[in-house]
Amino acid sequence: xxxxxxxxxxxxxxxxxxxxxxxxxxxxxxxxxxxxxxxxxxxxxxxxxxxxxxxxxxxxxxxxxxxxxxxxxxxxxxxxxxxxxxxxxxxxxxxxxxxxxxxxxxxxxxxxxxxxxxxxxxxxxxxxxxxxxxxxxxxxxxxxxxxxxxxxxxxxxxxxxxxxxxxxxxxxxxxxxxxxxxxxxxxxxxxxxxxxxxxxxxxxxxxxxxxxxxxxxxxxxxxxxxxxxxxxxxx
Numbered sequence: 001x002x003x004x005x006x007x008x009x010x011x012x013x014x015x016x017x018x019x020x021x022x023x024x025x026x027x028x029x030x031x032x033x034x035x036x037x038x039x040x041x042x043x044x045x046x047x048x049x050x051x052x053x054x055x056x057x058x059x060x061x062x063x064x065x066x067x068x069x070x071x072x073x074x075x076x077x078x079x080x081x082x083x084x085x086x087x088x089x090x091x092x093x094x095x096x097x098x099x100x101x102x103x104x105x106x107x108x109x110x111x112x113x114x115x116x117x118x119x120x121x122x123x124x125x126x127x128x129x130x131x132x133x134x135x136x137x138x139x140x141x142x143x144x145x146x147x148x149x150x151x152x153x154x155x156x157x158x159x160x161x162x163x164x165x166x167x168x169x170x171x172x173x174x175x176x177x178x179x180x181x182x183x184x185x186x187x188x189x190x191x192x193x194x195x196x197x198x199x200x201x202x203x204x205x206x207x208x209x210x211x212x213x214x215x216x217x218x219x220x221x222x223x224x225x226x227x228x229x230x231x232x233x234x235x
Contacts (some may be wrong), residue, residue, distance in 0.1 A: 018051070018167060019045075021111050023169060025174035026128050028147055030079050031056070035177065038135050038144075039149030040128055043119035045158040045165055046151050046221050047086075050115065053172055059101055059107050060115040062086040077097050109140040118200060124224075126155050126209040128201065129217035136180075136196035140187035145177035148199055150207035173185040173207045 029037070037058060039050070051058050067078040067088040085108070089100040107114045116138075118131030139146050149181065155169035179199060186192040205212050 006046075018165075019049065019153075020169045021049055021053055022029060023174075024168065024171065026053075028174045029054060029056065029113075030145075030177075032110045032111070034144045035113055036104075036108070036135060036139055036144055036146045037113060037115045037149050037174075038118050038146050038204065039115070040204050041119055041122045041150055042126060042151055042211065043122065043154035043158045043160070043165075045170075046117075046122075049154065049170060050149065050151070052170055056113050056114070058115045059114040060086050060105055061089045063121070097134055098171075101134050101141075104134070104138045106144055108138065108144055114138070118197060118204075121217050122160055123210075123217055124160055124221045125153075125209045126210065127135055127213050128205050128208060129213050129220070130215055131197045131201040133190075133193040133197045134193075134217070135200060136193040137187060139180055139196065140183055140192075143181070143184070145179045147177050148175040148200060148203035148207060149173065149215045150156075150175075150204055152208060175203050178203060217231055222235040 029035075037050075039046070046059065047062070050129075051060075068074065069078065087100075087103045089103070103118065104114050116135050119129045120132045120136045123129060135146065150173040151170065152173065153168060156166075157168040158165035158171060180196050183192050183196060201212075
């Protein structure tokens with residue numbers, strides 16, 4: 001109930017005139033049945049704009065930090081994400097990653113759409129980073145297609161750190177579904193998981209025209225933050 005109230009009475013009527021989203025490839029989203037929508041992640045606004053534009057409900061795996069923030073703001077944020085059916089994901093450690101995969105498989109088992117950002121976090125500089133293999137594990141284990149998605153313009157309307165979005169036009173581009181039945185029975189092979197993930201990331205890259213970085217975004221961001229804190233070398 002809360003999901004539909006937000007989508008059709010609050011965010012939908014608000015976001016459409018503000019950002020005038022241009023939708024491309026909507027015909028690639030199946031009218032029924034399980035599928036994964038895998039996209040790039042440039043802005044906090046991504047969480048709202050894609051679901052509003054889809055007729056079908058889509059459930060995202062969202063980082064756990066959205067659900068355990070302190071104070072009143074934290075409780076309101078957690079209530080919002082729970083209300084729209086998003087699933088908290090603890091990104092620390094291998095066991096946490098496996099738990100996230102099981103949650104995603106539960107969504108797919110019900111014949112629903114699952115949304116995921118394979119990079120695992122927002123891009124801090126607008127580039128597209130190496131994808132985590134969880135998306136491949138879910139696609140192979142569930143035997144479902146993966147629909148690549150590219151968000152364009154969302155970083156410009158709400159870059160990282162900006163709480164209130166600016167006005168601007170965004171584009172949401174869906175690509176042809178990718179199917180991986182040729183890898184049936186090989187979902188435990190690391191090389192296969194990496195190959196499938198890289199194919200998904202290449203499809204996203206071909207639609208987003210971002211610069212690609214063959215490293216994990218979290219690692220690069222951590223290195224850059226550490227370099228900023230490092231004291232300058234003595235002359």
